[in-house]
Amino acid sequence: MEPSMEDSGVEGRTQEEPDHRQPQRETIELPSLPKRLVSVFVSPGALTQQLAADPRWLGAMLVSAVVVGVATALIPVDLFLEAQRQAAMERGVDFPELPQRMRDLMRFVFPTFAVLSTVLFTFVFAGLYTLIFAFILGDEGRFKQYLAMLAHAWFIAAVFGLLVTPLRISTENPQFTLNLASFFFFLPDGYFLNVLRALDLSQIWATLVFAQGAHAIDRRRGFGSAAAVGLGVLLAFALVAGRFM
Secondary structure, three states: OOOOOOOHHHHHHHHOOOOOOOOOOOOOOOOOOHHHHHHHHOOOOHHHHHHHHOOOHHHHHHHHHHHHHHHHHHHOOOHHHHHHHHHHHHHHOOOOOHHHHEEEEEHHHHHHHHHHHHHHHHHHHHHHHHHHHHOOOOOOOOOHHHHHHHHHHHHHHHHHHOOHHHHHOOOOOOOOOOEEHOOOOOOOOOOHHHHHHHOEHHHHHHHHHHHHHHHOOOOOOOOOHHHHHHHHHHHHHHHOOOOOO
């Protein structure tokens, strides 16, 4: 006589309630690149949590670099050359008059340099933040995660750089930015005002978004302390840049 299902208890449990079940993992689906670039403005908190789980960086970095390159290409070459001429005169150095062929070449050199420098500085700053947060402060973050946060956060500065391009052309100042010096116009010209000029408002915004990302990477790192570190790095570079402005 063949045993019934009720008699074979082990086989019955095997068919109805398997002993070995695969646990279902909750996954965070990363939005498409256009949605991420919008979210960096409207919902950075949710975006940084998604990037912490899936740190993609290449697309955002390339878009930011292209936007910076386009903004640079829209500025007439003569404005860049005049700015370099003025800087050379302040140092007591003669700035040679460039032939037309060289001027035409500069139309491609300046945007290309802007694109490459954006990519380079993204990697450099990501490495610097990884050194500070992961190695010095002991956060559980990886270079790829900080790179993804920075690549998306810097899209803010790239967009604002494009938006102020008409002001750069109208003021004949290719380095024009919206910075903290705009609120302290009553101060005398000097080193302190130069430091404030180097503190771009869009860069400050981007740094705060990155700080939210550092908090998402390691929840033990509070947003306030991450923002203090990020703004401290930004201020350190401003203190150096103020000497050369």
